[in-house]
Amino acid sequence: MTNAEVTIRVPTPLRGFVGGRDQVTVPGATVREALAALTAGQDAFHDRLFTAEGDLRRFVNVYLGRDDVRRLGGLEAALPAGATLTLMVALAGG
Amino acid sequence: MSLKDRRLAELRARIAEVAATDALALQRDGALLVDVREDEETATGSPAGALRLPRGFLELRIEEKAPDPARPLLLMCAGGTRSLFAAEDLLRLGYRDVRSVAGGFSAWKAGGLPVEVPPQLDAAQRERYRRHLTMPEVGEAGQHRLLRSRVALIGAGGLGSPIALYLAAAGVGRLTLIDDDRVERSNLQRQILHAESRLGQRKVESGRTALLDLNPTIEVVSHDTRLEAANVLDLLAGHDVVVDGSDNLPTRYLVNDACLRLGVPNVYGAIFRFEGQVSVFGGAAPGVRPCYRCLFPEPPPAEYAPSCAEAGVLGVLPGVIGTIMAAETIKLLLGLGDPLAGRLLLYDGLRGEFNEIAVSVDPDCPSCSAGAHPELSDIATVCSG
Numbered sequence: 001m002t003n004a005e006v007t008i009r010v011p012t013p014l015r016g017f018v019g020g021r022d023q024v025t026v027p028g029a030t031v032r033e034a035l036a037a038l039t040a041g042q043d044a045f046h047d048r049l050f051t052a053e054g055d056l057r058r059f060v061n062v063y064l065g066r067d068d069v070r071r072l073g074g075l076e077a078a079l080p081a082g083a084t085l086t087l088m089v090a091l092a093g094g
Numbered sequence: 095m096s097l098k099d100r101r102l103a104e105l106r107a108r109i110a111e112v113a114a115t116d117a118l119a120l121q122r123d124g125a126l127l128v129d130v131r132e133d134e135e136t137a138t139g140s141p142a143g144a145l146r147l148p149r150g151f152l153e154l155r156i157e158e159k160a161p162d163p164a165r166p167l168l169l170m171c172a173g174g175t176r177s178l179f180a181a182e183d184l185l186r187l188g189y190r191d192v193r194s195v196a197g198g199f200s201a202w203k204a205g206g207l208p209v210e211v212p213p214q215l216d217a218a219q220r221e222r223y224r225r226h227l228t229m230p231e232v233g234e235a236g237q238h239r240l241l242r243s244r245v246a247l248i249g250a251g252g253l254g255s256p257i258a259l260y261l262a263a264a265g266v267g268r269l270t271l272i273d274d275d276r277v278e279r280s281n282l283q284r285q286i287l288h289a290e291s292r293l294g295q296r297k298v299e300s301g302r303t304a305l306l307d308l309n310p311t312i313e314v315v316s317h318d319t320r321l322e323a324a325n326v327l328d329l330l331a332g333h334d335v336v337v338d339g340s341d342n343l344p345t346r347y348l349v350n351d352a353c354l355r356l357g358v359p360n361v362y363g364a365i366f367r368f369e370g371q372v373s374v375f376g377g378a379a380p381g382v383r384p385c386y387r388c389l390f391p392e393p394p395p396a397e398y399a400p401s402c403a404e405a406g407v408l409g410v411l412p413g414v415i416g417t418i419m420a421a422e423t424i425k426l427l428l429g430l431g432d433p434l435a436g437r438l439l440l441y442d443g444l445r446g447e448f449n450e451i452a453v454s455v456d457p458d459c460p461s462c463s464a465g466a467h468p469e470l471s472d473i474a475t476v477c478s479g
Contacts (some may be wrong), residue, residue, distance in 0.1 A: 012368065
């Protein structure tokens with residue numbers, strides 16, 4: 001774990017896990033570390049993002065800047081200082 | 095000799111003239127034939143494939159149609175006189191090879207050369223669409239294109255309301271509304287297509303009433319039915335663009351897969367509380383534009399999907415997202431600008447921010463990758479309205 005701070009934008013459907021906030025700042029040198037810090041102590045939130053094998057669920061997308069982290073090395077992708085991650089899930093409403 | 099005759103004699107000495115039959119040959123070789131007569135004159139017939147640009151607007155608009163000053167221009171009027179004046183104007187503007195068609199349209203017609211009757215806007219349409227007609231990006235040709243266009247709209251609800259109203263106002267010639275709900279009072283906080291006076295009506299009928307009240311010159315086709323695997327291809331076939339304003343994930347996957355099958359672009363939008371997403375999927379050669387499954391390969395299981403009724407949405411939010419969807423639809427119909435494809439626009443209403451993320455073509459996409467031929471299926475409902 002590192003002390004580098006990462007801003008994570010949280011979509012509306014997941015804000016209940018973070019006290020209603022739309023973004024949070026957590027430490028993390030990789031995507032996995034940042035998401036682990038985000039979900040620390042909240043099994044339901046962790047299960048929402050990760051499979052039992054520790055992979056990102058297919059219906060959850062994470063972007064570093066504007067790019068999908070799956071194209072940047074996945075959960076092990078390194079995060080530059082001051083990085084912004086965007087969590088995204090499908091919205092249904094119309 | 096009158097002043098006019100003297101001037102014409104001067105022009106004939108300087109401006110190259112070409113016989114109608116030769117003009118046809120030159121047109122087929124790439125020259126631009128420009129009919130400079132007034133709209134009333136060209137209404138009954140004009141050379142096939144000619145650019146119709148009345149002399150009064152010639153210098154103002156010719157560059158939009160003929161950006162290359164080296165391209166030969168053949169100017170035509172009724173009898174070959176006004177085209178001499180017009181030719182001189184274009185030579186002065188900077189075109190290098192400008193000729194006048196001797197005998198004008200009279201000679202063209204007498205020679206049995208190909209003529210077409212251009213589609214016409216009537217006086218009421220000219221008035222209605224004036225702000226489009228004066229924009230070079232739309233103009234008369236673009237307005238005709240909109241009038242010939244067919245758009246299918248999934249959902250006559252929150253997103254569907256502004257989309258349908260703006261597309262009807264813009265003169266999209268045929269709008270197909272697909273929805274199986276009735277109008278309820280709780281809809282009226284955001285579904286501006288409907289009204290207190292039409293509570294209880296089928297949404298597609300209420301919508302049809304509102305749209306024809308706004309623009310009685312278009313056609314509105316209503317399908318009071320739920321989109322399913324068994325009917326989706328029939329309902330969406332024959333449209334130029336499909337706009338997905340549905341309210342549930344199963345329909346979104348079904349619309350995506352059907353649009354890929356039909357090769358029709360899918361304008362996507364979705365909303366939740368203060369947040370919205372917009373993008374354009376498919377409708378291009380394989381591998382060029384991503385589809386909805388490139389972004390979300392599979393829906394979340396039912397236990398992770400919010401209940402739609404509990405979710406709530408700020409009433410104006412579908413207005414923000416729906417109008418962007420309408421703009422993207424009109425851009426696609428007119429071939430204007432850059433479609434919002436390969437990108438997902440995210441709107442955060444509380445922060446007042448738009449952000450954009452990249453959506454790439456997934457080479458392993460179960461729907462749009464090479465060789466994929468997805469079965470159209472009704473996924474179990476994950477949000478039951």
